[in-house]
Amino acid sequence: xxxxxIFAYGIINYVVFLATFLYSIGFVGNLLVPKxxxxxxxxxxxxxxxxxxxxxxxFAVQHSVMARAGFKRWWTRxxxxxxxxxxxxxxxxxxxxxxxxxxxxxxxxxxxVANPVGQVVLWALCxxxxxxxxxxxxxxxxFDLFGLRQVWLNLHGKECGGLAFVTPGPYRVIRHPIYLGFxxxxxxxxxxxxxxxxxxxxxxxxxxxxxxxxxxxxxxxHGARYRxxxxxxxxxxxxxxxxxxxxxxxxx
Numbered sequence: 001x002x003x004x005x006i007f008a009y010g011i012i013n014y015v016v017f018l019a020t021f022l023y024s025i026g027f028v029g030n031l032l033v034p035k036x037x038x039x040x041x042x043x044x045x046x047x048x049x050x051x052x053x054x055x056x057x058x059f060a061v062q063h064s065v066m067a068r069a070g071f072k073r074w075w076t077r078x079x080x081x082x083x084x085x086x087x088x089x090x091x092x093x094x095x096x097x098x099x100x101x102x103x104x105x106x107x108x109x110x111x112x113v114a115n116p117v118g119q120v121v122l123w124a125l126c127x128x129x130x131x132x133x134x135x136x137x138x139x140x141x142x143f144d145l146f147g148l149r150q151v152w153l154n155l156h157g158k159e160c161g162g163l164a165f166v167t168p169g170p171y172r173v174i175r176h177p178i179y180l181g182f183x184x185x186x187x188x189x190x191x192x193x194x195x196x197x198x199x200x201x202x203x204x205x206x207x208x209x210x211x212x213x214x215x216x217x218x219x220x221x222h223g224a225r226y227r228x229x230x231x232x233x234x235x236x237x238x239x240x241x242x243x244x245x246x247x248x249x250x251x252x
Contacts, residue, residue, distance in 0.1 A: 006155070007151045009083060010147050014089065020093045027103075038105055038191075040107070051104045052195070055099045060210070062092065063210070064210055066088050067213075068217070069217060084147075106193065107194065108194040110192045113190040123188070129180075131181075139170070139171065140168070173238040174235070175215075175230065183203075186203055
């Protein structure tokens with residue numbers, strides 16, 4: 001019964017993640033959601049900025065602290081190891097829902113693109129960013145990233161070992177395509193409002209900080225193999241060209 005409960009817990013958290021992810025697209029793009037990043041302002045600018053910064057700060061702290069190996073070792077003394085990733089997903093969902101519910105729109109337009117072709121290009125880039133996030137997650141095992149692999153193996157009484165280090169698809173031209181996808185999705189908009197700019201600036205700053213901690217954990221997990229990969233492939237700015245053979249040789 002415990003294994004079934006953990007499996008159900010993982011499934012529920014994954015479904016909530018899917019709903020939260022879809023809402024995120026609507027929230028950032030002002031599409032089909034009751035309250036978006038650019039809803040009408042509700043109060044003075046100063047308090048709104050502080051509230052929005054605090055909301056993004058809560059998400060950043062949760063997302064980074066719970067991802068660290070030391071926290072995981074402590075946390076799995078309290079919760080089952082198989083449920084650790086699903087619990088991380090749960091708290092990430094809750095932090096995002098808090099942002100959606102309490103976000104304070106700021107009003108004011110920083111820039112706008114009136115040209116129809118320019119608008120189409122920017123919306124296409126935004127869609128490309130969200131698509132890259134999903135595609136890149138599936139290429140490195142989407143179901144492990146969001147806790148389903150762990151609860152599935154636990155349901156069948158199997159240990160969940162670490163995944164092998166692989167560099168499929170976009171990971172051959174950039175080390176962190178998921179982060180790049182978020183950056184593109186947040187910045188590609190025909191109308192950049194004060195709230196959207198504030199959101200994009202703070203989330204990009206967080207990504208640039210968080211990626212350093214993640215790289216440190218990856219070096220710890222994969223050792224010389226990841227250090228060599230880091231030398232061959234850029235972090236966030238893709239490098240295209242015929243260098244696949246050098247990556248294959250360097251990672252042997």
